[in-house]
Amino acid sequence: MNFDLTEERQMLQDTLRRYLREKYDTATRNKILDSDEGMSAEIWAELAELGVIGALFTEDQGGFGGGGFDIAVVFEELGRAGVVEPFLDTAILGGRLLGAVGGQDDLVEEVIGGAAHLALAHGEPGARYDLTRVESTAVADGDDVVLNGRKAVVVNAEAAGHLIVSARESGAVDETDGISLFLVPTDTAGLTMRGYPMLAGGRAAEVTLDDVRVPSSARLGGVGAGWQPLHDTLALAHIALAAEVLGAMVSATALTNEYLGTRKQFGRPIGTFQALQHRMADMLIELEQARSAVINAAGYLETDSRDLNIAGARNLISRVGRLVAEESIQLHGGIAMTQEYELAHIAKRIVMTDHRFGDADYHLERFIELSAA
Amino acid sequence: MDLSYSPEEQAFRAEVQEFMANELPKELSEKVRLGDEALTKEDQERWHAILNEKGWLAQNWPKEFGGAAWNAVQRHIFEEEAAKANAPRIVPFGLSMLAPVLMKFGSKEQQDHYLPRILDGTDWWCQGYSEPGAGSDLASLKTKAVREGDHYIVNGQKTWTTLGQHADWIFCLVRTDPDAKQQEGISFLLIDMNTPGVEVRPIILLDGTHEVNEVWFTDVKVPVENLVGEENKGWTYAKYLLTHERTNIAGVGFSQAGLESVKRIAKAEKANGKPLIQNPHFAARIAQVEIDLRALATSNLRIVSKASAGEAPGIEASMLKVKGTVIRQEINDLARRAVGPYAMPFPSESVEGDNMAIGPDYAGPLAAQYFNYRKLSIFGGSNEVQKNIIAKTMMGGGR
Known part of the structure; x- marks a missing residue:
């Protein structure tokens, strides 16, 4: 047993933490949140330069990490600083999915270098968190494939040069078999998007595919065989999301602890009231649980119990996340309700992660299914 | 024990339901259904006017002041039906916070002047209680008012002032005796928001909405007749206000x-x-x-x-x-x-x-x-x- 980070990961953590502490303060982030793009190209380029994206890819894929703990280390730091840039979308859901199907080395290299953005266009209106529910269709027509359908809340779609689009080539609407993946340039005729900002930062779009014609070479992997690489990539995304919330919770509890020590009511710091001390203690206990859940998710990534640990981690993180976000706001009082205070954004990042690939109930159901299997 | 409403109460509920069905404008209920942050000042005033026309705006006021004099059960029934119908909330600051204080502690002149203006919507009131350092510990407030001839000179800052951006007037707790024990040096003042030295700064909440404000007072001259009740008795009135409604x-x-x-x-x-x-x-x-x-x-x-x-x-x-x-x-x-x-x-x-x-x-x-x-x-x-x-x-x- 050894719970220490390797030297390389420790360095990565230190570098990233130092960079974000210096460059990604609240004022900078608020400017980014207010911008039309919803992200900073400069920060993206600098973080790519520091190797942050490369750390999310395996050596085979052109990176220098890519393991569960590499992803966890990076996303915990991104979460601590409340970073809104689309690392999950471009690097994990985009780049790692390309890496999983293979054959797109040049584009992956561009992603690692910070030159390309990607987005996964998978979820559909009415599909909720159900990954197999794909109603969009792909129909072969000579050497081409014609795509039709609608994709919901496609995060980072506007910035992306390519979307990875899932569409059904065969099977019933909720079957795992029959889903194919296509790499579709966003300027392809028939592809339209309606973009909007998101509550916790970043942008997304509703994507409509209306007779979108792509060559059959745009198909990623085998015909109707898209679900497995998608599922494997989502395992990485879940680790990233769980670690991001963990980092955000570290910040939320630190801000709260500091505030309890400085805010005075009734002539003394409110942190001297035992009732509040106990609530702070509860949060810190749960925070350690959350850290262990992330370690479980990352540590069992290459084993048979991967999905069980991931479902467990996301369920636990969702429950603890709500507790920490709500209690941090409550213990602060009114100040935490204001947009300009650091915690407001951090709390939104924590809670809104519920809505990416499954909330506590979804992952509880997954856990029940998997542990019965 | 009897959990049922009396025939009179049931008849009253039916009357409220009918009123909501006939008089509540669809544009307003639709805005409330989709999140009441979309309601404008004009929307709120429109709904107040409709209720006032019916005599249902000042529900807790006695009849002699033009109120409906409903009992608590009637008010409860109205609140249930109003929520069900997606009616805008009645803005409480003038109607159910200040008005009861004026009725109990205000002078005859204050009652005659302010109460009708609350009813007909002439004045929009906001509440000046909380301060940056005085939230849950309200009695530690620092905004001070110093008597100079016929005026008080007010300096300080209030915060979390809900809908203060719409307000014509603010009722304020101010410290008039800095040497007295915390609760004993506080007075209850009515301040015209248009007085020079009053500044409203928006606070944007974490959902992007502007519903609360900071209100700053710099050498604001307030006529002494705007004092409610006695000087340094404001804490009693404030507590009355907080427990009343x-x-x-x-x-x-x-x-x-x-x-x-x-x-x-x-x-x-x-x-x-x-x-x-x-x-x-x-x-x-x-x-x-x-x-x-x-x-x-x-x-x-x-x-x-x-x-x-x-x-x-x-x-x-x-x-x-x-x-x-x-x-x-x-x-x-x-x-x-x-x-x-x-x-x-x-x-x-x-x-x-x-x-x-x-x-x-x-x-x-x-x-x-x-x-x-x-x-x-x-x-x-x-x-x-x-x-x-x-x-x-x-x-x-x-x-």
Whole structure:
């Protein structure tokens, strides 16, 4: 047993933490949140330069990490600083999915270098968190494939040069078999998007595919065989999301602890009231649980119990996340309700992660299914 | 024990329902349904005017001041039906916060001047209680008023002033005797927001809305006739104000309307191809909060009945506040959960001139509202302060 980070990961953590502490303060982030793009190209380029994206890819894929703990280390730091840039979308859901199907080395290299953005266009209106529910269709027509359908809340779609689009080539609407993946340039005729900002930062779009014609070479992997690489990539995304919330919770509890020590009511710091001390203690206990859940998710990534640990981690993180976000706001009082205070954004990042690939109930159901299997 | 409403009360409920059906403008109820942050000042004033026309605006005022003189049960029935119909909330600052203070402690001149203007909408009032350093510990407020001839000179800062951006007047707690014990040097002043030296600065909340403000006072000259009651007795009036209007503190009507809305959404949303409301985990969450709400509704009626019989609610009001806000917040949490990925878009900053909803139209405001309603357990005496009151009363102050 050894719970220490390797030297390389420790360095990565230190570098990233130092960079974000210096460059990604609240004022900078608020400017980014207010911008039309919803992200900073400069920060993206600098973080790519520091190797942050490369750390999310395996050596085979052109990176220098890519393991569960590499992803966890990076996303915990991104979460601590409340970073809104689309690392999950471009690097994990985009780049790692390309890496999983293979054959797109040049584009992956561009992603690692910070030159390309990607987005996964998978979820559909009415599909909720159900990954197999794909109603969009792909129909072969000579050497081409014609795509039709609608994709919901496609995060980072506007910035992306390519979307990875899932569409059904065969099977019933909720079957795992029959889903194919296509790499579709966003300027392809028939592809339209309606973009909007998101509550916790970043942008997304509703994507409509209306007779979108792509060559059959745009198909990623085998015909109707898209679900497995998608599922494997989502395992990485879940680790990233769980670690991001963990980092955000570290910040939320630190801000709260500091505030309890400085805010005075009734002539003394409110942190001297035992009732509040106990609530702070509860949060810190749960925070350690959350850290262990992330370690479980990352540590069992290459084993048979991967999905069980991931479902467990996301369920636990969702429950603890709500507790920490709500209690941090409550213990602060009114100040935490204001947009300009650091915690407001951090709390939104924590809670809104519920809505990416499954909330506590979804992952509880997954856990029940998997542990019965 | 009889849980049923009397025939008179049932007739009253029918009358309120009919009124809502006929008189509540659809544009207003639609805005409230999609999140009441869309209501403008004009919308609020329009609804007040409609209620005033019917004689239902000043529900708790005695008849001689032009009020409806409803008892607590009638007000409770109205609140339930208004929430069900998605009526805008009555803006309480003039009507149910200041007015009772003026009626009890104000001069005849103050009553004759201000009360009719509250009723007909001439004056929009806001509340100047909280300060940056005085939230839950209200008596530690620092804004000071110094008597100079016929005027007070006011300096200081108020915060969390709800809808202060619309207000013509503010009722303020100010410190008039800096040497007295905390609660004893406070006075209750009425200040015209148009006086030189009054500045309103917006506070943007975490959901992007502008509903609260900072109000700054720099050498603001306030005529002494704007003092309510006696100098340095303001704390008594302030406490009266805080305890007087607490019948709707449980927010039962809002929770009932919110829960119905969650159920409608959960019927429309699909999980694994079936209505979300059939999902056992989500159904359990709804049931759990509904069980709590049914008990709270009866707790509320128990206390409302007592209040109708003339007994002043004590710690029961604090209990209703704590439980009521926790339940409302739970319902808001369910609502955001119900819409899945469509909780993520932030429609208040949606594409300009493009009013089309992203995803289902009910999804738009739900996550923002979840965050906005975290305020419920913070304002109006935080839930921690309410628990202090309960503990102190039940366990004795000496412990």
